[in-house]
Amino acid sequence: MEVKDIHNVYFIGIGGIGMSALARYFHFIGKEVAGYDRVPSDITAGLEETGITVAYSDEEQEIPDAFRNPKHTLVVYTPAIPENSVLLHYFRAGGFRVSKRAEVLGYITADTFCYAVAGTHGKTTTSSILAYLLRETGTRLTAFLGGVSENFNSNFLIEGEEVTVTEADEFDRSFLHLSPDIACITSVDADHLDIYGSKAEMEKSFRDFSGKVKPGGKLIVRYGLPFEGVTYGFETAAAYGLENIKITGGRYVFDIRMPEGKVSGVTFGKPGKHNLLNALAAFAMAVEGGASPEKTAEALAGFKGVKRRFSYQLNTPEVVYVDDYAHHPAEIEAVHQAVREMYPGEKVLAIFQPHLYSRTRDFMKEFGKSLSGFDQVVLLDIYPAREQPIEGVTSEKLLGEVSHNNKQLVSKEALLEVLENTGARIVLTMGAGDIGVEVPRIRQILVRRYGIAL
Structure with missing residues (x-):
């Protein structure tokens, strides 16, 4: 073309x-x-x-x-x-x-120096961090993001046409149209089984993606995944690692270990160990692409986040309200870890809208287990997206998999009553459907209930 x-x-x-x-x-x-x-x-x-x-x-x-x-x-x-x-x-x-x-994204990025982030979780945040780091360290680039960067206030950035950053989407094997110079695989948990049929077939597709890296290019891969590349992770054997992690003033402070050397006293403001890994992956990609380790590490402190990725809607002494795109059990567990780490001992209300009948069916027990960690669970009906209903697959059935009794299935209209009566100080909304449309209304309800002056 x-x-x-x-x-x-x-x-x-x-x-x-x-x-x-x-x-x-x-x-x-x-x-x-x-x-x-x-x-x-x-x-x-x-x-x-x-x-x-x-x-x-x-x-x-x-x-x-x-x-x-x-x-x-x-x-x-x-x-x-x-x-x-x-x-x-x-x-x-x-x-x-x-x-x-x-296909079109493949055409546009083919003749550029292309950074591509793949993975069943983390690719939007990682690619957004990467685009921000490259820009802050002097690279003029074009970025196609799967979420709205709070630094750019957009899902699109164009300041130069020789370097591109994009998500590499595994859905429908879309990422096989890309030919990246620097690629990353963050995770390969089972997902999109309506497309792939099995986790093994999905892993094969990721392996095919790794083969799309241009000659002389590099693959950055989460330590422990079954792919050959430059590794990153918490593990001491990873090429890029994190050490001396502390939380100070609600922000992480840590050191980054590299194949050659170390950068100390790095700060990063997004909660959750999964976000630390996203930051490390983006750092490794930028450095392997030629960016200065010291300048890249310094830039991490300025990353604001991605809308609907652990996005604070309210953060006051009276109430904390966080909205997140989490729609897979592993993502819900990551949100749970982040909340418990930042707010130990607090009561947490989780409002979740399941996304797709097939995903709910395939991970029914896993969803139940991940949601059971929250003190109060409220489910909305399944958001169908592209699918027709599947007999026997309902939010009511999923609610039965939650292991405690502080749970209920409600309509969007009934959320007002739930929010008025909850004893939780921490409120979460999660899901990839239209629950995001409800965020301003939920925020307004909480502001009114607690008399918060904004």
Whole structure:
């Protein structure tokens, strides 16, 4: 694909976090951009503010005239779009070039020095930290992120076109379209079994991804994973390691051990051992790509975070409210560890919206175990996303797997009563569905209940 030959780009599913970053890229380089999404959101509102046209009806008449010429129009879609989409059918039948988001991302990054972060957990935070570190140490880059960086206030950054940072998404084997110079694998827990069928098949896909690293490139890999590369982790045998970890003033202070030398007195502000590993992975990628270890370590202190990744909504003596994207048992356990480490002995209310019927079915017992660590558990109905209901797979059944009795299944509307009556000072919302839409309302309820002056 020659980008110079494309005048118009139409996105089917433009409101997705990854799709919107690509839309912003094409808009930035001067292409005409439009798209469709099922419902309005903060993301689509942000796109519309930049001049991008967004339609909310899957109908042919919604396509602007400028995007009806197949010779100069590229159509990008997300696998979350159903095959019976009217728009998808129109463009395919009309002879348009129709590509998945991952293919297009592969085209854009192919001729750049590409950093790519893969893993079933941690890739959004790690890639966001990496983009921030590279920028702070003088690299002009383009970054396509799977979340909104609180440092950039965006999921997209473009300050130079020779270096790119991107997530390498394992869903639908999308990451096999990339050819990175520096790649990282953070984790390979079983997930997306509706796509892969087994953990072994998923691991094979990650192995295939590791083979996509360009000749002379490097693979950074979490110590203990079954891949050959430069390792990082808490283990003393890891090439990049963490030592002398302390918590001071709600921030981590530690030393980083490198293959050659050490950097001492490093500070990092995001809670949780999983976030320490994300920071270490990003540090290793930057240094292996040529960045100064000392300047990179210094920059870690300034990383603010990613929206919906242990994102503080309220942090007061009366109440702490944290929102997180966690939608897999391992991610919920990571949030639990972070909360218990930062707020030992406090009562914690966890509000969780399961994401996908298939994931809930595949990890029913694991979800129950991970949620059981919280003092009070509130479940919302399963968010279906791209799926149809599966018989016997419900939030009610999942609630039965939680090992204590301080638990309930409620509607979104009933959350008000739960929040008014909980005795917990620490409140969490977790999930990858539309629970994020409820965050401002929950925050407002807590502010009113506790009389917090903002």
